[in-house]
Amino acid sequence: MKNLSLTGGNGFVGKNLISYLRSxxxxxxxxxxxxxxxxxxxxxxxxxxxxxxxKAHDLKKSxxxxxxxxxxxxxxxxxxxxxxxxxxxxFIFISSVKAAADSVKDSLDENRIPDPITDYGKxxxxxxxxxxxxxxxxxxxxxxxxxxxxxxxxxxxxxxxxYQVVKKGIPYPLAAFENxxxxxxxxxxxxxxxxxxxxxxxxxxxxxxxxxxxLSTSQVVTILSNSLHKKxxxxxxxxxxxxxxxxxxxxxHLPLTTERLGKLTESFVVSNNKLMSALNKPLPxxxxxxxALTAKSFKNT
Numbered sequence: 001m002k003n004l005s006l007t008g009g010n011g012f013v014g015k016n017l018i019s020y021l022r023s024x025x026x027x028x029x030x031x032x033x034x035x036x037x038x039x040x041x042x043x044x045x046x047x048x049x050x051x052x053x054x055k056a057h058d059l060k061k062s063x064x065x066x067x068x069x070x071x072x073x074x075x076x077x078x079x080x081x082x083x084x085x086x087x088x089x090x091f092i093f094i095s096s097v098k099a100a101a102d103s104v105k106d107s108l109d110e111n112r113i114p115d116p117i118t119d120y121g122k123x124x125x126x127x128x129x130x131x132x133x134x135x136x137x138x139x140x141x142x143x144x145x146x147x148x149x150x151x152x153x154x155x156x157x158x159x160x161x162x163y164q165v166v167k168k169g170i171p172y173p174l175a176a177f178e179n180x181x182x183x184x185x186x187x188x189x190x191x192x193x194x195x196x197x198x199x200x201x202x203x204x205x206x207x208x209x210x211x212x213x214x215l216s217t218s219q220v221v222t223i224l225s226n227s228l229h230k231k232x233x234x235x236x237x238x239x240x241x242x243x244x245x246x247x248x249x250x251x252x253h254l255p256l257t258t259e260r261l262g263k264l265t266e267s268f269v270v271s272n273n274k275l276m277s278a279l280n281k282p283l284p285x286x287x288x289x290x291x292a293l294t295a296k297s298f299k300n301t
Contacts, residue, residue, distance in 0.1 A: 001026055001027070001028055001164075002026060002027050002028070002047040002048065002197060002198070003028045003030065003044045003045055003046050003047050004027060004028065004029045004030065004046070004047065004048050004049075004050060004135075005030050005032055005043055005050070005239065006029055006030065006031055006048050006049070006050040006051075007031075007032045007050070007051050007052055007053035007079065008051070008052030008053035009029075009031035010031075011053070011156050012150075012152075012155055013052055013150060013186060013189065014031075014052050014216070015154060016152055016153065016154065016187075017050070017052070017187045017189075017190050017193060018184075020033065020194070021193075021194060022192075023242065024198075025198075026198075027173070027197070027198075028193075034067065035050070035077070035175075037053070037075060037079065041082040042082075043077065043083060043086035043088050044086070044287075045101070046086060046087070046088040047088055047089060047090070047197075048061060048088060048089065048090035048091070048092065049079065049088050049090070049092065049279075050092045050193060050197075051079055051080075051085050051092065051093045052094050053075065053077075054071055054072045054076075054094070054124075054227075055067055055070075055071035055072050055120070055123070056120075060186075063293045067121050068119040068122075068123035069119070069123045070127065070282050071110070071123075072120070072123035072124050072126075072127055073126040075128070076093060076127035076130070076131070077130050080130065080131055080195065081140075081217040083084030084134060084226060085123070085138075088140075089139055089140050090141050090143070091131070091140070091141070091145045091252050092145065092193060092197075093128070093142070093143070093198060094147065094204075095124045095128055095144050095145060095174075096120070096121065096146055096147065097147065097148050097208060097268075097270055098116055098118065098120055098121035098124065099114060099121050099124035099125040099128055099146060099184060099222065100112055100114045100115075100116065100121075100125075100146060101116065101121075102116060102117045102118060102121060103114060103265065104268050104269060105269075106269070106272045107269045107270070108268070108269065108270045108271060109242070110146075110274050111209065114123065114128075114230065117195070118204075119220055120267060123240065124289025131144060133251070134146075136204065139255065141202075141203075142204045142205065143196050143202070143204065143207050144194075144207070144208055144248045145189075146182050146207065146208045146270075147189055147208075147268040148182045148183065148184050148208075148210045149180075149181065149182070149183050149184060149211040149267075149268075150185075150186055151183060151184070151240070151291065151294045152293070152297065153185060153186070153294070153297035155186075155294065155297075159220075159233070160298060162217075162220065162221065162224065163224050163295060163298045166221060166224045166225050166228065166230065166232075167228055168235075169233065170233070171234070172217070172221045172232075172234050172266055173235045173237050173242070174235075174242065175217075175221075175234035175235055175236045175237075176238065176239050176242075177207070177239060177265040178216060178235040178253075179217060179265050179266060179267045180214040180215065180216055180267045180269050181216075181217070181266075181268050181269070182210040182212075182214050182268060182270040182287075183210065183211050183215065183220075183287050183290065184209055184210050184211055184290075185285050185287075185289075185290065185294070187211075187285055187290065187293070188284060188285055188290060189209060191283060191284050192207075192247055192275065192279070192283075195279055195281075196273070198208065200203050202278045202279070203278065205274075207274055207275040207278065208270050208271060208272050208274065208275060209270075209272060209273045210270040210271075211272075211283065211285065211286065211287035211290055212272050212276070212286070212287065214269045214270075214287070215288070215291075217264070218232075218234050218301070219288075220291060221233075221234060222234075223288055223291045223292055223295065224291070226292070226293050227292055227298075228299070242261065243258075246258045246260070246261040
C-alpha cells in the first residue's frame with residue numbers, strides 16, 4: 001500500500017484524480033486542506049506528495065498579481081521543503097505550459113528557454129526553479145508536469161462555452177483560420193500521475209503533458225457537434241474581413257476585438273515526446289476520444 005498526500009483535492013483536476021486513484025486498491029489518499037498548508041505541514045507516513053493546489057490563470061486580469069507568487073511559489077516552496085525533510089520519496093508538482101511560454105510558433109518542448117509573460121506563468125516558473133535548485137537526497141524524485149489545456153468532467157472553461165454555442169446551433173464563423181492546439185484529457189493526466197507514483201524507472205525532471213495530437217478549433221467544433229448528433233456549422237468567412245470587424249470592435253468595445261480574435265485563432269502545440277519516451281507506453285485516450293468523453297459529460301449536466 002502506498003500512501004499519498006494531495007493538495008487541491010477539491011478542484012477540477014483534484015476531484016477527477018482522487019476518483020481515478022481510488023480505483024487502485026494499492027493506493028491510499030489523504031487530501032491536505034488549505035488550513036493545514038497555512039500551518040506546519042506534516043507528511044508523516046507519506047510515500048508521495050501530489051501538489052495540485054494553486055492560483056489559476058485569471059483571464060479577466062482582476063487578480064492581485066502578488067497572489068500568484070504567494071500561492072504558486074511560496075506555498076510550493078513550503079510544501080517542497082516539508083517533502084525534503086520527510087520520508088516521502090516522490091514529489092509531483094502540477095505546473096503549466098505557461099511557465100515556459102505564452103505563445104508558440106512551432107511546437108513547445110522542454111528544451112525551450114522559459115520566457116513567461118504573465119504573473120501566473122512567472123510564479124509557476126519560480127516554483128519550478130526552486131524545486132530544481134534544491135539538492136535531492138538519495139531515494140527521492142521530483143516530477144514537474146506542465147499540462148496544456150486540461151478538460152474533462154466538471155470542467156467549466158472555454159471548452160464548455162464552445163459546447164454551449166454548438167448546442168444552440170450557432171455557426172462557428174472562424175473556420176477559415178487554420179490554427180492548431182494541443183489538449184489534455186484529465187483521464188490522460190491521471191494516468192500519467194499514477195504511472196509516476198507506482199513506477200521507479202522514470203527519472204526526475206520537467207515533462208510537458210498533452211494528448212499528443214493537435215486539433216484545430218474547427219475539428220473541436222466537429223467533435224462537439226457529433227456528440228450532440230448535429231451537423232457541424234462551420235462558416236469560412238474571409239480572415240481579412242474578420243480582422244476588419246475585430247478592429248471595429250476595438251474602437252466600439254464590441255465582443256469581438258483584436259485581442260480576443262487572437263486568443264480564439266492562435267496555435268499552441270505542445271510536444272509530449274519526452275514524457276512518452278519515459279513512459280514507454282501509450283496514453284489511454286487519443287485527443288479526439290478525450291474530447292468526445294468531455295462532450296458526453298457536458299451533455300449529462
